[in-house]
Amino acid sequence: MSTPPTVRLDGGVLVLTEDPALIAAQLRGQGPPAAELIRQPLRDNISTDEIIPGWCCYWYDQRLGDFAYLGLRDRQFEEGAIRALGPQIIVSGSGKGCGSSREHAVYAEKYAGVQLVFARSFERIYQQNCRNVGMVTCEDFGVLAELIDGAELPLSALTRQATGLERAIIDTGGLFGYNHAFRAGKLTQAAATFxxxxxxxxxxxxxxxxxxxxxxxxxxxxxxxxxxxxxxxxxxxxxxxxxxxxxxxxxxxxxxxxxxxxxxxxxxxxxxxxxxxxxxxxxxxxxxxxxxxxxxxxxxxxxxxxxxxxxxxxxxxxxxxxxxxxxxxxxxxxxxxxxxxxxxxxxxxxxxxxxxxxxxxxxxxxxxxxxxxxxxxxxxxxxxxxxxxxxxxxxxxxxxxxxxxxxxxxxxxxxxxxxxxxxxxxxxxxxxxxxxxxxxxxxxxxxxxxxxxxxxxxxxxxxxxxxxxxxxxxxxxxxxxxxxxxxxxxxxxEAMVALPGDPRNAVPLSQAPADVRVDKIYGGSCTGGKAYDMDMYASVFDLARANGARVPDGVQAYIQMGSDEVLRYATERGYVDLFTAVGVTVLPPSCGACINAGPGVSLTPDEVTVSAQNRNFPGRSGPGQVYLASPYVVAATAIAGRLSSVEDMLTTGGAA
CATH class of the missing domain: 3.30.499.10 (Aconitase, domain 3)
Structure with a gap:
């Protein structure tokens, strides 16, 4: 189905501001008008984990519309809230759609009634997924203001930044529509310049x-x-x-x-x-x-x-x-x-x-x-x-x-x-x-x-x-x-750590908050489950064992392999026995806790995890707070029971 050649605002506008109270007011049908809301500080870096939590991706049908924004930080939305509101336009700040490539996020918005998505900037995969399924994205807030004022605009006003081929895909309602029309001879190949x-x-x-x-x-x-x-x-x-x-x-x-x-x-x-x-x-x-x-x-x-x-x-x-x-x-x-x-x-x-x-x-x-x-x-x-x-x-x-x-x-x-x-x-x-x-x-x-x-x-x-x-x-x-x-x-x-909420919250470990007590340690995923990662974990745990230290009571520590080849590597070198000896639970290959689907996930919002995985967006590995660090720091923290460097672990950490 082709995209209509003109666009006008026939429905509502949901503006995702930094202020949770303004979002809550919109859900109640209250608050300032959209023309004023789009001038408020807007929420940046809304991840696909926030648009749709990982467990919701177990569905791949219209049910996705009920799950839209269940994972948004501050937990403003209940199941079905966006579908009930039915906004035609949804608005946010920079970096919309960061995180995973899950197209479920786009379908969650689409099935909830969203047709147009405005943001200061978009992540590549999210924007391409929108285009592929007939959702129109735009970074021009002047166009947004015109629509809110009641103007009817040509579709080209929203897609002027797109290439000719991208516009052709949008005009034909998405990637499948474009390719079907092209193969049927209903349109010529959009010219690509050299x-x-x-x-x-x-x-x-x-x-x-x-x-x-x-x-x-x-x-x-x-x-x-x-x-x-x-x-x-x-x-x-x-x-x-x-x-x-x-x-x-x-x-x-x-x-x-x-x-x-x-x-x-x-x-x-x-x-x-x-x-x-x-x-x-x-x-x-x-x-x-x-x-x-x-x-x-x-x-x-x-x-x-x-x-x-x-x-x-x-x-x-x-x-x-x-x-x-x-x-x-x-x-x-x-x-x-x-x-x-x-x-x-x-x-x-x-x-x-x-x-x-x-x-x-x-x-x-x-x-x-x-x-x-x-x-x-x-x-x-x-x-x-x-x-x-x-x-x-x-x-x-x-x-x-x-x-x-x-x-x-x-x-x-x-x-x-x-x-x-x-x-x-x-x-x-x-x-x-x-x-x-x-x-x-x-x-x-x-x-x-x-x-x-x-x-x-x-x-x-x-x-x-x-x-x-x-x-x-x-x-x-x-x-x-x-x-x-x-x-x-x-x-x-330097040794670094990313503070909870976003991998870009990175600071030197020496500048991280003092005395961060931890509940869980996770060394695994595609980022931290490779053979050399095992070498790094083992180098720290070997020092701990030599000093009579092990994972303290009250801390759960997990090391997970990225492949059967890595598991074989770690077993042959005695790492699996070493990890077990210092109180670490060894897990077989899987994405596991990184995707909130395996041992090592947090269970409550106040739990703290230090992880070697790649991202720590809200809800990514459960409801708790996730710090990202290197295999060296992850292992040292497991022994110390708090966010720790290797040197600090040797000085003060570990339970004999």
């Missing part, structure tokens, strides 16, 4: 080398920054949160007998919810939620079998074979590939030099059929790493340092690719590079790439046999252009 010959950076080269056949390019012509093109994906993957929704779309749009193109490049992961049953049982609606989780896994397995793709499933002893991001780096991704996955942390595969980024359910369903994904050529921020990290400081500290940098705070990394280069990268092993790339999305970036080098080549050569020979890396041309360039002296990076 530029004259010029030096290209590696990101531009990858995009250009993967252009879909629908974009013919003259000899010497080059892709241009901020233009959109369909490109061919080398690898496509989805996990059980998203596969059932996307599978339904695929069958509805392309027919029950439609085939997935190139199934050998398609992967399905049962990693997010493989331990969910261990925590759902204790919840009031636990039986219902468990049944929903089981249904997601069953539906995914059926579609994976029918598609001919690879299912990386749960294991009988509990947990998963691997978290999708760990598996991609360990076994699949190659330099120069385009890797797409239904998870914002798909960017992890940038560690090997791939252009890897997260997408939503509509995108992956479309890509299963066409093999293509729409890409807006991103700005590239070149980050030159110099020197070496000090002992006890690691890649997690580097990324938390960058999250506190003006580059991120001022929004200059939004939608960009972070390209890590410089001699300093040679000192980062592949697991550390994976951490760097994994957390690029926390900076609002599209993805990150570590420029391949001898470390990359050695890692790829040692991967499991049976894979094709790795591709040569894609090098940046001399004289290639970058949106910005930043130099980081690794020797100046």
């Amino acid at each position: 530029g004259p010959p010029r030096p290209l950076n590696c990101v531009e080269k990858i995009v250009q080398s993967h252009l879909a056949d629908r974009h013919p390019r003259d000899d010497g012509a080059t892709v241009t920054v901020a233009e959109t093109y369909f490109v061919k994906a080398d690898v496509r993957f989805s996990h059980e949160y998203v596969t059932p929704m996307a599978a339904g779309m695929f069958e509805e749009q392309f027919g029950a007998d439609a085939a997935v193109v190139d199934p050998s490049s398609t992967y399905f992961f049962q990693d997010h919810l493989s331990l969910a049953g261990q925590v759902l049982a204790a919840r009031p609606n636990g039986l219902q939620l468990t049944r929903r989780v089981d249904d997601l896994a069953r539906r995914q397995a059926e579609f994976a079998a029918a598609s001919g793709g690879t299912l990386v499933g749960a294991v009988p002893t509990g947990g998963s074979q691997a978290i999708c991001h760990n598996y991609m780096v360990e076994r699949v991704a190659e330099p120069g590939q385009v890797v797409i996955g239904t998870d914002s942390h798909t960017c992890t595969a940038g560690a090997v030099g791939a252009l890897a980024f997260g997408i939503g359910a509509t995108d992956v369903a479309n890509a299963w059929y066409t093999g293509e994904i729409l890409v807006k050529v991103p700005r590239v921020v070149r980050i030159e790493l110099r020197g070496a990290l000090r002992p006890g400081v690691c890649a997690k500290d580097l990324m938390l340092t960058l999250l506190a940098d003006p580059l991120v705070a001022e929004g200059r990394s939004l939608g960009a690719v972070l390209l890590f280069t410089g001699a300093g990268r040679h000192g980062l092993n592949m697991d550390e590079r994976a951490t760097v790339c994994n957390m690029a999305v926390e900076a609002g970036a599209m993805t990150a790439i570590v420029e391949p080098d001898d470390v990359t080549a050695a890692y790829l050569a040692a991967r499991p046999a049976g894979r094709a020979a790795p591709r040569p890396p894609v090098a940046c041309d001399p004289g290639a252009a970058y949106a910005e360039e930043l130099t980081v002296d690794l020797g100046s990076v």
